Every structure is written in C-alpha cells, then in structure tokens.
Amino acid sequence: MSNAVLKLADLPKAQPFVLSEEERHEIEHALGHYPDSRAASIDALKAVQKRRGYVCDEAIPVLAEAIGISAADLEGVATFYSLIFRRPVGRHVILVCDSISCHLTGYDELKGELVKQLGIQPGQTTKDNRFTLLPICCLGACDRGPALMIGDDHHGPVEPADVKKLLEAYA
Numbered sequence: 607m608s609n610a611v612l613k614l615a616d617l618p619k620a621q622p623f624v625l626s627e628e629e630r631h632e633i634e635h636a637l638g639h640y641p642d643s644r645a646a647s648i649d650a651l652k653a654v655q656k657r658r659g660y661v662c663d664e665a666i667p668v669l670a671e672a673i674g675i676s677a678a679d680l681e682g683v684a685t686f687y688s689l690i691f692r693r694p695v696g697r698h699v700i701l702v703c704d705s706i707s708c709h710l711t712g713y714d715e716l717k718g719e720l721v722k723q724l725g726i727q728p729g730q731t732t733k734d735n736r737f738t739l740l741p742i743c744c745l746g747a748c749d750r751g752p753a754l755m756i757g758d759d760h761h762g763p764v765e766p767a768d769v770k771k772l773l774e775a776y777a
C-alpha cells in the first residue's frame with residue numbers, strides 16, 4: 607500500500623471560467639437592446655450554453671459581472687429557466703412536455719417509447735452522449751400534443767411509432 611499522502615495542492619485545480627470574445631460580444635450586443643441590463647440575463651446565459659452545451663457554476667459570477675447584476679440574481683434566473691442547462695448534456699437534448707394537454711394526448715406512451723429506444727430515464731444522457739432526455743412543462747404546442755423538442759426543433763403530435771425514425775434524424 608502506498609504511503610503517499612495526497613495534499614490539497616496536488617489536486618487538479620478547476621480552470622477559471624473565461625468568456626470568449628464571441629460570447630462577450632454577444633452579451634454586449636444583448637445589453638444594448640434592453641433598458642434594464644437584467645433583461646439581458648437569458649441572452650447571456652444562452653450565449654454561453656450555445657457554445658459550451660451548458661452553463662457551469664463557474665460561469666455564473668463571470669456572466670453576472672458582465673451584465674452588471676449580482677451572481678445570486680443570475681443564479682435565480684438560470685435555475686428558474688428550464689431551457690438553461692446547468693450540467694453537461696448530450697449533443698441533442700430531447701424536451702418532452704409533461705403538462706396537462708400532452709398528458710391527455712399520449713405523453714405516457716410517448717415517454718415510454720423514448721425510454722425504450724434510448725435506454726435511459728428522464729434526466730439521463732445516453733452513454734454515447736448523443737441524447738439527453740428531459741421533461742419540461744408546456745412547450746406552447748398544446749394543440750399538437752404529445753409534443754417534444756429536439757434541440758431547437760419542435761415536433762408534434764409524436765406517436766410512439768414515429769420515435770425511432772425521428773431519433774435517426776439526429777446523429
């Protein structure tokens with residue numbers, strides 16, 4: 607057995623979060639559009655998510671400073687807004703509506719088929735990092751339920767029999 611003692615200084619250090627030029631530019635552009643800088647919060651979070659897939663904890667204070675609001679306020683927005691991902695996700699995020707209209711039009715069957723085809727439960731990512739499956743409340747497509755989104759694409763109504771072919775379109 608090794609007698610080596612792991613010191614705190616030996617542990618890998620977390621990389622500081624630095625905004626890219628593109629991200630900073632996009633945030634400044636958004637700030638120019640709103641009289642209250644707070645209103646640019648979601649644009650700023652999306653600017654990071656678009657390029658990195660999700661918004662890590664370290665990004666919050668950096669973004670808050672860029673916008674000119676407190677980190678606690680920005681954390682609140684990031685937590686409340688379900689389209690901002692706070693943990694790594696797969697290449698394609700599937701958001702399945704679990705609100706009332708979609709429940710009445712076949713949500714359970716649709717979710718069951720997604721779980722079967724993907725081999726994961728809601729909240730999980732496939733081993734090949736291709737898909738993350740997440741529940742979401744109303745996507746605003748209640749007349750086309752059961753509805754889901756894959757990335758930015760809306761789909762609905764989606765029958766369980768459609769799922770396999772639909773997933774094949776997302777490599």
Ligand code: FES
Nearest residue numbers: 703708745747748
């Ligand atoms: S209830 Fe599902 S889109 Fe509105």
